[in-house]
Amino acid sequence: MTGNSEITVLLQAHAAGNPDAMNRLIPLVYDEMHKMARGRLVGERPDHTLNSTALVHEAYLKLLDFNRIDWQGKNHFYAIASQVMRNLLVDYAVKQNAEKRGGKNYKVTLKNSHVTEETDLDEIISIDIALKKLEEIDERQAKVIECRFFGGLTIEEAAKALGISEPTANRDWKMARAWLNRELNSE
Amino acid sequence: MSNSTTWNKLKRIFEIAAELEGNDRMQYLNEECGDNRALYDEIFSLLESHDQMGAIDKEIDSIRLSAISSANEERLIGQKIGNYKTVQKIGSGGMGAVFLAERADGQFEHKVAIKLMHNPFVSDREMDRFKAERQILARLQHEHIARLLDGGLTGDGHPFFVMEYVQGLPIDVYCNKHKMTIRERLMLFKEVIGAVEYAHRSLVIHRDIKPSNILVTNNGSVKLLDFGIARVLSDEPVSETVFSATDSLALPLTPAYASPEQINNDTISTQSDIYQLGLVLYELLTGFSPFNTKPTSAHELKKFISEAEPENPGFHFRTTGTIDEKDIIKTQKAAELRSASVNRIRKTLSGDLRSILLKALQKDPDKRYESAEKLHGDVNNYLNGDPITAHPDSKIYRLKKFTRRYPFEIAAVAFLAILLAGYIITITWHTKQTEQALEIAQFESEKSEEVVDFLLGMFEAGDPRLNPGETITANDLIDSGLQEATLLSDSPVVQANMFNVIGKVYTSLGEYEKAAEILTRAIDVLDETGEDHVADRVDFLNDLAIAKTRLSHYEGARLLYSESLAMAYNYFGKDHPKIAEIKTLKGSWVPVTGINHAAELRQQSLEIRISSFGENHLLTADSYMDVGKINRSMGEPELALEKFETAFNIRSRELGEEHPLVAESNIFMADVYRLYRKDTAKAEELYNHGLNILELAGAELAPTYLHGLTGLALLMIEIGNSEAAIELYHKNLALREEVFGNRHPAVAEALSHLAGGYQSMQQPHKAKKLYQESLSLWEDLVGYDHIVVSGVLISLGNTLVDMKKFDEARAAFDRALAIQHNYYGEESGTLVLRAIGRLYKHQGDFDTSGYYYSRALQQFDPEGTSLHHDAVKMREELKRVKELIAGKE
Structure with a gap:
């Protein structure tokens, strides 16, 4: 089994409570998301505004562009993808910062034209830590943040992914956002 | 911290309060919280945070993409790509990742670098082009280019390149680590240019030259990475362009190093590489970017690259003007890394190197060096002390440069260069006149070309590196010039001009008898043609008059000037700039005319120039200087100062603050402040400023410099700092001896200046x-x-x-x-x-x-x-x- 059909099966297995399914799912999610996003990015002119939100979204949608998954499964996938993305981002930030501090050897590099500020990477780590605190107080609010901030989902998508109503998702988002921003500022 | 009941209450109050504003919100909060201050404070701070932007609101799409790429690459370690197995990731970026890899079959120990591209090919067309390019790149074999060994597509269609694995440091880091001097950096960079030159001959454009693509290995050898790879990745049609040196589309991989045509998506050619070479060299030599401000957005960067003029490289090492503490530290650090003083580096970067860098960095590709070879040539020229080509007026410049190598002739040739420049100015003025004058002008300018060529030939013939083993004297050169000129009897007008030039050389060497003889001969040759060559004849008469003046034949000089003036009146009319020129000459040597008449002549010359050229012309400024000088001699210091200041204003407006002529005005102004206004501080400032400019211009041998040095020394004596004065006099003497040898009037003069110092x-x-x-x-x-x-x-x-x-x-x-x-x-x-x-x-x-x-x-x-x-x-x-x-x- 390859490609999307494999993802479908794994998603179903995950939904059914198979703990191994997630581990096998993650690399496939990376791969698919990456291919889609990158395929579009390259070839863009530098004078175009790179709307990578749209690109990341497209990557998700392409992943889900098959019929054998019911809506429940599709929504569930959004939530998983956001969680995957969170892990991915935090790992990346930790590693990048370690390289910067560790005075890594000079390597052959292809410089990325999208300059990433170091502070952004630090913030990702801080947000992850703060979000863990929020999880203990209000797990649902934390999930909404995970979907929106790390997963890049809209309120509507986050609501569907988490199986809650849109107004609820919106209220959760507002408060969690205020709480997290305050938490981050107080550091 | 909070139990679930209080959290739920908090949530409820917050959600409502967040929808309210101003007093309504405060009122609601007070009602709900009552005496519970803790709750009130908690909600209040949340609301504050609600009203502001924070980290959560940041856009992290680009990080998300990088993270996805990076994770994907990690998974590739240990995987097989082509015949190789990846060992370690050694780099990554927007386009792909680089892995250290070794032969998968383990046949022999062989390390390579594999560059794997993120985006898979999707069309046959892309595939074809990739193959074609790969073949071209594989043919590039040069000791300073990292070889492309292989390339292909992975199973899922990602292109990859297998390249020679180079262990080394980026060139900028390497140079700083070894504290290499400017000269050493240039020597090293020549290898880079050589590699690019080679690739251009094979019609391959690098397109992404930047320090991180130029590695220096442990044994100090340069390796250029990624040749032509940028092109493979660009989204352009394959067929016709593959074998041409010009591409139609450009995708800069590194915006900060993009050429103007790349950032604007214009046609790019080998000229784009020249720009990038210039940029890297600029940063390598100075340690600074040529664009002084850091752009904050892609839009600004684009604007910078397309429009901002690069700073003069010496600017980064300035010690005066607007410079703050932080700059000073950076500058000193940069100088230290180049094993030289800040002043030394500023000087080095202000001359030919500046011309070379700025030429390579021209916005218009056509104005850059035509080829890497030409750039290479100029770097070589610079290193050998030869004339460079990156100069607005290369022939006159070559003359000047020559004089630097043969300082003995400096006076002669610098003088000539100025004369020739003046000659051309006059001719330009002709062209504004009638049709007939235009014809003359064309003839004149052709002729002046010939004369310059002749001069160059004359001096270059004596170049010991062209004719090794011979010691050359000025007289040898002139003799060979004379011989050549004698052969030119078929074109008497040119011959006469050459005799004239030689005569002027004699004059400036102090050989006045010989000068007068050959200048007379020039006039005779001209007269023998039986034609009217009024313009030439007038000039020849003036030149002879100068020689006669030097021989103290004042009466003869006066007669010659009268004759030339009369001819010129007839031919040009009495208000012609030529008249001003002759009057200036005639009035320049007081014994010829007496001081009152000299003053009159200079004043008339000034008036003619004002009416011909206007108040803001450089020749007008010269006349202001002349009149000012005579004002000074006649005891009218305030009038003199006024003139010097006027000349200063014109010159600094027309030439910039740092021109030697501006320095001349400064120094004469300083004289007035010293002698008459007794404003020693102002005088000292002006002297130093003027001398500084001249030093920067490498004009330590100009009479003005020596004049200023003497003036400053006298000032030092006046303020009681005789030690400083003696030091200046010694410097003056040493300079002159270096230039003129120890038996020259300039040296005799310096000796008596030094004596004056000891006297005081x-x-x-x-x-x-x-x-x-x-x-x-x-x-x-x-x-x-x-x-x-x-x-x-x-x-x-x-x-x-x-x-x-x-x-x-x-x-x-x-x-x-x-x-x-x-x-x-x-x-x-x-x-x-x-x-x-x-x-x-x-x-x-x-x-x-x-x-x-x-x-x-x-x-x-x-x-x-x-x-x-x-x-x-x-x-x-x-x-x-x-x-x-x-x-x-």
């Missing part, structure tokens, strides 16, 4: 010795009865007076007086009379002293009103003697 330090013995050296040198060079000799005799006499050797002193003065009378007639010798007055004062014979002072003053300033500094001083001295007489009685 009350060291008459040293002073006497130096004056005597100067004197005997002058006597050798110009004869016993030359007017210059009388000046040295006066100074020597004054020193003898200080030593109380009154008889010897008197003998010196008598000789000086005789020379002056012989030159100027009986009514001359003011300064000798004054010196004799001083002698008697020291002897205690105040009556006789008073008599000589009065005579001197009577002669110099009959009305007793002159503000000339000598007049003022003499009046003071006379007054003192009169007081002494009164005291005695």
